Amino acid sequence: xxxxxxxxxTGLGVRYARRRGWALRDCSFRLPAHRVCALVGPNxxxxxxxxxxxxxxxxxxxxxxxxxxxxxMAYVGQDKPLYPQLTVDETLRMGRExxxxxxxxxxxxxxxxxxxxxxxxxxxxxxxxxxxxxALALALGKRPRLLLLDEPMADLDPxxxxxxxxxxxxxxxxxxxxxxxSSHILAELEGACDHLLLVDGGRVRLSGAVDDxxxxxxxxxxxxxxxxxxxxxxxxxxxxxxxxxTALARPHGTVDADTWQTAEPSxxxxxxxxxxxxxxxxxxxxxxxxxxGA
Amino acid sequence: xxxxxxxxxxxxxxxLQIVHQTKQAxxxxxxxxxxxxxxxxEVVEATAIxxxxxxxxxxxxxxxxxxxxxxxxxTFVRRSLGGAPADSPLRAELADWARxxxxxGMERDDVAALFTSVLDxxxxxxxx
Numbered sequence: 001x002x003x004x005x006x007x008x009x010t011g012l013g014v015r016y017a018r019r020r021g022w023a024l025r026d027c028s029f030r031l032p033a034h035r036v037c038a039l040v041g042p043n044x045x046x047x048x049x050x051x052x053x054x055x056x057x058x059x060x061x062x063x064x065x066x067x068x069x070x071x072x073m074a075y076v077g078q079d080k081p082l083y084p085q086l087t088v089d090e091t092l093r094m095g096r097e098x099x100x101x102x103x104x105x106x107x108x109x110x111x112x113x114x115x116x117x118x119x120x121x122x123x124x125x126x127x128x129x130x131x132x133x134x135a136l137a138l139a140l141g142k143r144p145r146l147l148l149l150d151e152p153m154a155d156l157d158p159x160x161x162x163x164x165x166x167x168x169x170x171x172x173x174x175x176x177x178x179x180x181x182s183s184h185i186l187a188e189l190e191g192a193c194d195h196l197l198l199v200d201g202g203r204v205r206l207s208g209a210v211d212d213x214x215x216x217x218x219x220x221x222x223x224x225x226x227x228x229x230x231x232x233x234x235x236x237x238x239x240x241x242x243x244x245x246t247a248l249a250r251p252h253g254t255v256d257a258d259t260w261q262t263a264e265p266s267x268x269x270x271x272x273x274x275x276x277x278x279x280x281x282x283x284x285x286x287x288x289x290x291x292x293g294a
Numbered sequence: 295x296x297x298x299x300x301x302x303x304x305x306x307x308x309x310l311q312i313v314h315q316t317k318q319a320x321x322x323x324x325x326x327x328x329x330x331x332x333x334x335x336e337v338v339e340a341t342a343i344x345x346x347x348x349x350x351x352x353x354x355x356x357x358x359x360x361x362x363x364x365x366x367x368x369t370f371v372r373r374s375l376g377g378a379p380a381d382s383p384l385r386a387e388l389a390d391w392a393r394x395x396x397x398x399g400m401e402r403d404d405v406a407a408l409f410t411s412v413l414d415x416x417x418x419x420x421x422x
Contacts, residue, residue, distance in 0.1 A: 036344050162342050169338035173345035191302060194344045266305075 006146050006178040007031040007054055011063035014049050022202050023049045027063070029197060029207040029284060031180065033145075036172060038193035038210075039182040042275065046202045047182040048078065051150050054180065068146050071102070074139035075148040080131055084124035088117050088134055095138045107174075108141030111167055129160035136164065140171050149181035153188050165192050186268055198271060205274050208285030210267060216285065217270050220247045222260040229256060236280040237273040248273040250283065295332055296325060300341045308343055312351035320360065320375035331361060331369040 012027040024046045031037055039047050052058040054067045055075035067073065082091060092112065096103040112119070115133040123131065132152060139147055153161045169192055172179060180197075183189050196213060198206035206213060217236070222229075224245040230238065233255070238247035248265055255262055265273075274280055296319050298312050306314075319325040334348040352369050355361045363369045395405050 035346075165342035166339045169342055169345060170335050173333075173335040173338050173348075187302075191300065191308060191341075191343045191347075194346045 004033055005030040005066075006033040006068065007180070008066040009053075009063065010065075012050075012053065012060050012065055013062040014046075014053065014058065015061045022061075024053075024199075024202045027199075027202075027204045029204050030286070031178070031195065031197070031207075033178050034172075034176045035195040035209075036169070036179045036193045037181070037195035037197055038186070038189040039180055039197045039199065040186050040189065040271065041184065041199035041205075043184055045184075045199045047184075047199055048150050050197075050199060051075070051148050051180065051182060054146075055148050068144075071099070071142075072145040073148065074142045074144035074146075076135050076139050076150065076152060078150045078154070080135040082123045082131060082135060082138075085122060087120050087122050088112060088126075089119035091123060091134055091138060092119075092141065095141045099142050102143050104141050104143045107143070107171060108137040111137035111140060111171075114163070114167060128155035129157065129164070132156060132160075133164060136168065140168075140177075143175070144177060147177055147179045149179065151183055152181050153183065161188070168192070186271055190267060196267070198274060200275060201278065203282065204284070205280075205282050206270070206284075208283070212285045213270060213283070214264065214267060216250050216283065217265050218249060218251055218255070219263040219265045219269070220249055220251075220255060220260045221245070221263070226259050229259060234281060236270075237277045295330070295336075297332070298337055298341060300343055309347045309351040309354065312337075312348060313354050316351070316355055317360070317375055320371070323374070325371050325374070327371050327373055329371045331371070333368055 008030050010028050012024060013022055014024045015022050027050070039050065041047050049058065053060055053065050055073065056067065056070060057075070083094075086094065092105070092108050095108060096105060111133060115130060117126070117130055117133065123134065126134065132155070136149075136152070139149075153164065156164065168179070171177060181189060181193075194210055196206060196208065196210050197204060208216075220230070222245055224240045224243050227238075227240075227245060230247055230249065233252050234250040236248045236250065238245060238249075240246075248269065251262075296316065298315055300308055300311055302308075304311065316325070316331065325331075331352065334345045334352075337343070337348045338345050352361065352363065356363060356369075360372060360375065361369050362372050392405065395408075400408075
């Protein structure tokens with residue numbers, strides 16, 4: 001497995017004609033292949049815009065984005081576009097005929113079959129979760145190198161979500177597919193993703209392997225009088241309660257263990273600290289030399 | 295076949311949960327040399343975690359010499375752990391000691407603290 005980026009963005013920006021201001025600005029990141037990347041951020045942060053750019057559905061106003069050619073990529077939009085009057089079987093046949101030479105009928109049928117879906121049922125009479133399953137089958141049947149999913153789990157109940165995520169992970173285990181999926185709820189994606197991209201206010205705030213991002217941050221607790229110590233580190237957020245100071249920081253060099261208690265923050269704590277502190281510097285951890293999953 | 299239980303709220307890294315649960319199964323004799331671990335596909339399908347996390351756990355177990363990956367076949371147990379099954383003399387001695395500690399009026403926490411301190415004195419290294 002190589003670690004060549006499957007998406008590479010440089011100085012990416014989008015300005016929609018009708019809306020004032022930039023939907024995305026100055027976005028640069030590299031996404032290594034064979035990873036499952038969580039694209040997280042608040043509503044309106046620019047996640048869907050970023051996915052549409054990667055899918056080639058939208059042209060950047062400035063900057064560039066490199067991604068695999070269309071036929072090697074699958075994109076499932078938030079509204080999961082399917083033809084409501086077609087049956088499940090007809091939808092899969094459409095997938096086969098639109099992707100000659102690369103259609104993987106077995107994978108597609110397995111995803112549909114595991115959901116206990118009847119092939120003769122029309123799309124219009126399926127539940128949201130079943131529709132998501134068909135959309136995912138259509139996308140995976142294409143045997144894509146890159147799979148882009150915009151809020152894939154949003155309308156699913158917890159069991160359907162778990163099953164579908166399991167099916168998706170099994171597929172990536174078999175084929176090494178690169179996946180980017182967005183959500184404004186980290187818990188939906190945590191565990192399934194080994195890479196993270198945090199977008200907020202149209203900018204990339206964090207990008208890197210989850211393990212590296214966790215390792216780059218620490219929670220410090222100590223006396224408020226020792227606040228000057230923190231100048232040596234990048235402080236993302238700090239709070240003082242009485243005599244105690246708590247900070248989420250990216251340490252540079254050693255932290256004085258006599259003065260400061262250190263703890264490893266959760267991914268959620270890191271995300272929330274960044275969202276609460278829009279001025280905190282962005283962090284892009286280069287995936288360049290690390291081995292897969294190391 | 296072993297089934298992993300992933301607790302997202304445990305605070306322990308997911309790959310370590312797999313490492314621990316495998317070791318626990320080895321200690322309890324639920325896994326024996328020659329047994330196959332579930333494939334990464336089977337684990338991720340059941341737990342919805344990332345395949346790289348499972349591979350990372352298996353690599354760690356392999357590094358410790360507990361399992362070995364056979365190309366195209368899967369991951370197999372090489373050796374068991376502990377060597378103190380339920381009927382060993384060591385366990386009987388420890389049970390006898392625990393009875394005496396209890397008779398001497400020690401509380402559970404006192405016993406645990408004492409045991410841990412002796413453990414730390416005689417066994418170096420991490421507790422994984």
